[in-house]
Amino acid sequence: AQPALAQLQAFVDKVESATGRFQQEQISPDGAKRVQAGAFAFQRPGKFRWEVEQPYPQLIVSDGRRVYQYDPDLEQVTERAAGQAIGASPAALLFGSGSLDEAFDLQAQPDRDGLQWLRAIPKTPDAGFTHADIGFSGGLPQRLELLDAFGQTSRILFSGLQANPGIPAARFQFTVPEGADLVKMN
């Protein structure tokens, strides 16, 4: 199988957009575990949708210019500039565009669990994570494992990933729901 670095580059170059589902497990050092599941979509450059469905709804949408974060229970929408928000975040690794080695140091890692791995280390300290390991197979990312500065591991399992499916623009647009507080940052 192709090394992970080659699969990542091909993925960034060839997969202009994609949809799929994710399951995210956050495991803290003392073993406490939080599991979230939902659907995602992205369109290069810069448009993406990260929709948590379980255990509670939470939505992050970027239209390429602005990133909206909405929690229906908290009735709050936070809007901020896209560039700064996805910059060196895990989302930028997969959904961003342009050369990844501006924002990350990329290092090959040994194969495990039937996947080809690479490690991405953010070049800026405020990325919110110490490093992110991505496991590939068949040219697509299957797993993302993040370690943050407090020793918490976040593992994201992707499934049902459809490459270049043709996504309606509305998927990456967001209108503030009635009654929600909108807070515009920077």
Next chain:
Amino acid sequence: CATPQRIDGPGPAFERQGRFAVNLQPAGAAPYAAQGGFSWRDDGRLLRLDLVSPLGGILARIQVESGRAMLERADGSRESAPTPDELLALVWGHPMPVSGLRYWMRGEAAPGLVVDARHDAQDRLTSLRQDGWEVRLSDYDGQGPGRVRLSRQDEQGLWRLQLIADKP
């Protein structure tokens, strides 16, 4: 307000996980908002509050012991102050009633003056005013209120904080 040195000694820890939203509208300055997950662990002596970003990583960790409150951010930078309220004033530009929250999260009033306390049919605290904060408590479960809403209007601005506990 008087900072309680200890609530009930290092008894069983009070733990909550869930989501938070902060909405700060300082008079004459840019608004600040943050949302994400939290995990709260308070054994009466040590309080540890983790603020987690929706995409996974811990954004900041706040640890409070008697006489010292410390915040550590994901990028490793640290702040500290004698009390948690002063610490958050440093970080968010306005004191956040962490010491009050240690009680309100359990459905109890904090020590000191309580104004307009109201209770529901099961005599559970549902709203009160303390230290200038409007506190609303709802969605009670065995541990306490599953939803805590704080708001405060003063000459410095309008401050809102919400915590929703995950259903176990």
